[in-house]
Each structure stands twice: as C-alpha cells, then as structure tokens.
Amino acid sequence: MGRDGVLVALMAALTESHLRMLANPGAYPDSTTYPHDGTGQDHDSLGLFQMRPAAGWGTVAQLMDPTYQVAAFLGGPTGPNHGSPRGLLDIPDWQQLPKGAAAQAVEVSAFPDRYAQHEPVARAILERLTTSPGPGTPDGGSGTPVSSRVVFPLPAGTWTRASRFGTRTHPVTGVRTLHAGVDYAAPAGTPMLALADGVVSYAGPDPRAGNLLVIDHTLTGSDGPQRMASAYAHLSDGSTTVAEGDVVTAGSQVAQVGSTGQSTGPHLHLQIHPGGFDAAPVDPEPWLATHSPTALDGSAVLPATGTCPTGATS
Incomplete structure (x- = not known):
C-alpha cells in the first residue's frame, strides 16, 4: 500500500468512526458482545469504516474485528471480498486520485467531501507512528496538530x-x-x-x-x-x-x-x-x-442557559 494507502485508510476511519470500533446495538444487538470503543446508529453500519453487512462487507462477527475491517477496506487480490464490494486496491489508478476521492471511492458516502478535511490529522498520526522522536522533542518535532474542529467531550444525550x-x-x-x-x-x-x-x-x-x-x-x-x-x-x-x-x-x-x-x-x-x-x-x-462544539453527529449539544440540574460534582 505504501504511505499513501495507509493515509487514505486513516482518513476514511477518522471520518467514519473517529478511529473507533463502533458496535450498533439498534441494528445488531449482538455486536455489543464483541470488543468495541463505543456505539453508532448509522443504518446497519459497524466498526472503523462503518461497513454494512447488508452491503456484503462481511458478517457481524467479521466486521467487529478491526483486522478484518482493514483488510476489507484495502481489498485487492488478498482481500476478503475479492473486489465486491471494492476495496482501495480494487479502484483503478487510485494512486492518481486526491486522497479524499480515493476514500470516497471505497466508502461511497452520501457526503463525499468529508474525507479531505481529515487529511492533516491523518498525516500527523502517520508521522507520529513512523518517526522516531529526537532528543527533547517528545512529539518527533512535528508539534501539536493544528485544528479548527471542536467537539463536546461527551456524547449527546448522555449528560x-x-x-x-x-x-x-x-x-x-x-x-x-x-x-x-x-x-x-x-x-x-x-x-x-x-x-x-x-x-x-x-x-x-x-x-x-x-x-x-x-x-x-x-x-x-x-x-x-x-x-x-x-x-x-x-x-x-x-x-x-x-x-x-x-x-x-x-x-x-x-x-x-x-x-x-x-x-x-x-x-x-x-x-x-x-x-x-x-x-x-x-x-x-x-x-x-x-468554538461551536458539536456532537459526533454534527448537532449542537450545549444547552440553553437556565437553572443547573442537580448531580454529581467535584
């Protein structure tokens, strides 16, 4: 795959799940019995790349395995789906596409422009994982990633x-x-x-x-x-x-x-x-x-001003 392929995969997973293995208790209650980082509710989508069993990506058990999901996303001759659905290596000349377009070619999202905005973060992660830190530079000299996106630190409706x-x-x-x-x-x-x-x-x-x-x-x-x-x-x-x-x-x-x-x-x-x-x-x-915090689904989460509810404090 090379770095370009890994970068495309990171961009796709950042966009679809924020790099989390998501179960989907609404569509597949048994998905929560597998190791996961949280839950999602997008149709019957599962896991890092929000792959759908109904679309032929794999079974619930397979899609709750991050190793399988990565293999399915990358595809190619050794991919588990043999080109249907298409993985990245099944896309003709994917290396010539903009990275966001390459991710969209696999994900086939209704929101194709989302992937490109995660490229700077994906590059920072890839650099962090593949660069040996120098003396006195715990981040490998790359500095803190520059970002404009702020989200609320708890899922909407939980607090x-x-x-x-x-x-x-x-x-x-x-x-x-x-x-x-x-x-x-x-x-x-x-x-x-x-x-x-x-x-x-x-x-x-x-x-x-x-x-x-x-x-x-x-x-x-x-x-x-x-x-x-x-x-x-x-x-x-x-x-x-x-x-x-x-x-x-x-x-x-x-x-x-x-x-x-x-x-x-x-x-x-x-x-x-x-x-x-x-x-x-x-x-x-x-x-x-x-800074316009949003929930993971993009909806505003801060309540209107008013009286404070009672609850645990510190």
Missing part, C-alpha cells in the same frame, strides 16, 4: 450539567474556593471524548482530580494558531486509553466517566486553559459556545 464554573463551597472539603471547570453528570463508563485534535501532555493520578487527563491543542482562529489545553478529571480507573505524547483526534474516545478523587458521583469535570495548562482556567461553556 446533565451539575455544577458551573466559579466560586463555590466544595461538596467534599466544605471549603469555599474556585471551581475551575464545569461538571457534567453522566453514568459511569460513558465514553469521554477528546475535545479537539492534540497531544496528551499528562495522563495519571491527581490528589483531587483522581484520574486526570490533559491534552494540549493548537486551534486556528482569526488571530492565527492559538495554544490551549483541555483537562478531564475523575476518570474511571483503567479506562484511559492514551499515554503522554500520544496524538489524539477530536471526538476520539480517550477514557470513560468515573468518580475518582474528590467526587460525589460519576461525572466529567472539564477545564479549559487558553495558553496552556499552566495558564489560568476560563469558564468552559462560553469558550465552547464560541
């Missing part, structure tokens, strides 16, 4: 706001102090998603935050690229799937909601630090509204 940003009496310590983020109550095990493309700068324990994850981002804007960090606290034990130095993409699952540290119940505590984690935090909700 309620439990505590806003600002000074308050801490529910565990009883001390009045700054609540440096916003708490979103959600069931334990709810997928926690990366807010934007970035590089993990910390993944580990914290006395108050329990299991803490910090991601560095560089976001484009009217004033040019701006550095910022997002922090996610009280994550479930053993649910963090990334380590320091890992490149992540917007909307990819990196952990699960938990109740570790100083917490009264399962929830995500989200902090936003323009300028980096060493800089002062700001209220996440106005920041998110400015």
Whole structure:
C-alpha cells in the first residue's frame, strides 16, 4: 500500500468512526458482545469504516474485528471480498486520485467531501507512528496538530450539567474556593471524548482530580494558531486509553466517566486553559459556545442557559 494507502485508510476511519470500533446495538444487538470503543446508529453500519453487512462487507462477527475491517477496506487480490464490494486496491489508478476521492471511492458516502478535511490529522498520526522522536522533542518535532474542529467531550444525550464554573463551597472539603471547570453528570463508563485534535501532555493520578487527563491543542482562529489545553478529571480507573505524547483526534474516545478523587458521583469535570495548562482556567461553556462544539453527529449539544440540574460534582 505504501504511505499513501495507509493515509487514505486513516482518513476514511477518522471520518467514519473517529478511529473507533463502533458496535450498533439498534441494528445488531449482538455486536455489543464483541470488543468495541463505543456505539453508532448509522443504518446497519459497524466498526472503523462503518461497513454494512447488508452491503456484503462481511458478517457481524467479521466486521467487529478491526483486522478484518482493514483488510476489507484495502481489498485487492488478498482481500476478503475479492473486489465486491471494492476495496482501495480494487479502484483503478487510485494512486492518481486526491486522497479524499480515493476514500470516497471505497466508502461511497452520501457526503463525499468529508474525507479531505481529515487529511492533516491523518498525516500527523502517520508521522507520529513512523518517526522516531529526537532528543527533547517528545512529539518527533512535528508539534501539536493544528485544528479548527471542536467537539463536546461527551456524547449527546448522555449528560446533565451539575455544577458551573466559579466560586463555590466544595461538596467534599466544605471549603469555599474556585471551581475551575464545569461538571457534567453522566453514568459511569460513558465514553469521554477528546475535545479537539492534540497531544496528551499528562495522563495519571491527581490528589483531587483522581484520574486526570490533559491534552494540549493548537486551534486556528482569526488571530492565527492559538495554544490551549483541555483537562478531564475523575476518570474511571483503567479506562484511559492514551499515554503522554500520544496524538489524539477530536471526538476520539480517550477514557470513560468515573468518580475518582474528590467526587460525589460519576461525572466529567472539564477545564479549559487558553495558553496552556499552566495558564489560568476560563469558564468552559462560553469558550465552547464560541468554538461551536458539536456532537459526533454534527448537532449542537450545549444547552440553553437556565437553572443547573442537580448531580454529581467535584
């Protein structure tokens, strides 16, 4: 395949599933019995490339295997579908096509223009995976991926706001102090998603935050690229799937909601630090509204202003 083929595959998987193995309990309840990173609801689509059993891509058991999905997407003489449906190697002169068009030729999506927008992130991931870091450059010298896409860090419909940003009496310590983020109550095990493309700068324990994850981002804007960090606290034990130095993409699952540290119940505590984690935090909700957060299906997810529902806080 070469790097071009791997790049096309990454672009397709980023677009279709944000590089996650998705089960589909609505169409195939048994798909949830296989290892998976989350669930989707697009017709009867499954897995990394959202392949459909009804379209002949394979059985549920086959499509819930990431190795099989990659082999099916690549196709060719050794592919499992023998050219029907067509994999990338079954597309005549695919190397001459724009990368997004090559991905579309396999996926046959109703939204063919989506794939090209993921090429910069796919290139950053490929570079990260195939470049040996140099001394003092944990990211191989490529820097944090520059991105303009921001998503809400929890799936739509899974959460309620439990505590806003600002000074308050801490529910565990009883001390009045700054609540440096916003708490979103959600069931334990709810997928926690990366807010934007970035590089993990910390993944580990914290006395108050329990299991803490910090991601560095560089976001484009009217004033040019701006550095910022997002922090996610009280994550479930053993649910963090990334380590320091890992490149992540917007909307990819990196952990699960938990109740570790100083917490009264399962929830995500989200902090936003323009300028980096060493800089002062700001209220996440106005920041998110400015940057147009979306759910993975593209719908807006921030609620209208109003009274705060009760729920777990930290």
